[in-house]
Amino acid sequence: MPLPDEVFDVIRDVFDDPSLALNETTSAKDVDGWDSLMHINIIIALEKHFKVKFATAEVSDLTNEGRNIGSVIEMLRKKVPGGEP
Amino acid sequence: MSRLDHVQEVIERDYGLIKGSFSRNRKLFGPRWEREFGEMLEKVMGDDQDLHRCLKGYTDFAVGSMRLHAQFIQDGGRYIDKGYEQAGDEVYHNRDHMMNEYLPGILLSYFLWVHHYRQLLFFVDQFVDVIARADDATFHDVGVGTGFNTVQILKRVPAAHAMGWDLSEHSLAHTERMARQYGLADRCTLRRENILTTPDIPQRPFVISVEVLEHLEDPLGFLRGLYNMLQPGGMAYVAAAVNAPHVDHIYHYRSEQEVVDQIRQAGFHVESYLGANAYAPTRRIPIVPSLAAVIASKRPAASGP
Known part of the structure; x- marks a missing residue:
């Protein structure tokens, strides 16, 4: 499965909503209930799924203005073996 | 701005x-x-x-x-x-x-944090207000931590005087600095000592200990120590974290009631308490961090015939 699709699935699982519409431009403000707690839950679920670790600065950076799911995928590509195209 | x-x-x-x-x-x-x-x-x-x-x-x-x-x-x-x-x-x-x-x-x-702020409101409105109306407004703060709670009392009650206790020199330094920043340092005495091994601690009409119990191996023994520091007829404010794992939380309270029961077991009479969740439980997080904040008293010694 392509990396973005795996990320979408992990996020849908955290929200417990298999039909949640997501793409790389989706950001926290586009999704009801995506607050700081949910953000950490998503990060923890991604860490577990991909067996990687995000530094606290990275976790925080991903919540800044202009960041979206594409930013998460970009960060993950650098961490997952074979993640970079 | x-x-x-x-x-x-x-x-x-x-x-x-x-x-x-x-x-x-x-x-x-x-x-x-x-x-x-x-x-x-x-x-x-x-x-x-x-x-x-x-x-x-x-x-x-x-x-x-x-x-x-x-x-x-x-x-x-x-x-x-x-x-x-x-x-x-x-x-x-x-x-x-x-x-x-x-x-x-x-x-x-x-x-x-919502539950921490709710606790602050409870502390100020239900407990500090009692200190403000007392003739003797001296108190012990055992495990001062940041110094925040001592400052809350001192800044609201001009007649109050704190004796703050902690085992961490850094907590005491932070408390001293915070009291100074609020202009209250002259009414705050700090001691780096263990209340359970210090002899002849003067009893005070008020004792507070905020989110200390969960850091201890024997919180019941500590609560008995707090009880001994309180004058008969005095009031204590004790809060503890429940289901809240932290790097230094070693005693696990599984419910707010456990905290209340342990305070009673130490000899206190529970006057009122607040339980507050950090956030609502969900399917993924069925157990959420919470706290119990308890206002308790020490019954006056029975008078003679």
Whole structure:
């Protein structure tokens, strides 16, 4: 499965909503209930799924203005073996 | 621009993880929250270098806590097995961790965590108000931590005088600095001693101990120590974290009632208490952090015939 699709699935699982519409431009403000707690839950679920670790600065950076799911995928590509195209 | 508005601007620009909690609590708790938080930001984080150190510390503290909570859920709702000595080495006697993450994290959590702010309201409205009406407003604060709670009393009750106790030199330094920043240091005496091994501690009409019990191997023994420090007829305020894994939480309270029961077991008469959740449970997080805050009294000695 392509990396973005795996990320979408992990996020849908955290929200417990298999039909949640997501793409790389989706950001926290586009999704009801995506607050700081949910953000950490998503990060923890991604860490577990991909067996990687995000530094606290990275976790925080991903919540800044202009960041979206594409930013998460970009960060993950650098961490997952074979993640970079 | 007020300090509070400036801090909100800084948070929205540089600390995305905090901005939701800040704006939610500002809206939820209104002018009183704005006034109290604004005052603390001015007095304690008055320059931007300090502000950034504290906001970064809070972020590390909050992310660390949430990670530990995820592990806690995964482990079936159990704390990691740890003793007081290990927690002391990792936290209380680690200057860098205490001054740059732990203490700023706790301090900001009083305003950024819903359950901590609710506890502050309970403390001020139900307990500090009693001290303000007392003839003798002296009190012990056992486990001063940041010094925040001592300051809450001293700034509201001009006749109050604190005797603050802690085993961490960094907690005492932070408390001393905070009391000075609020102009209250002359009414605050600090001691780096264990209340259970210090002889002849004078009894006071008020004793507070806020979120200390969960850091101890024997909280019941500690509560009995608090009871002995309280004058007959006096009032105590004791709060503890419940289902809240932290790097230094070694005693696991599984319910608010457990805290209340243990306070009773130590001899106190429970007058009232508050239970507050950090957030609502969900399918993924069925057990959420909460706290129990208890106002308890020591019955006056029975009078003779």
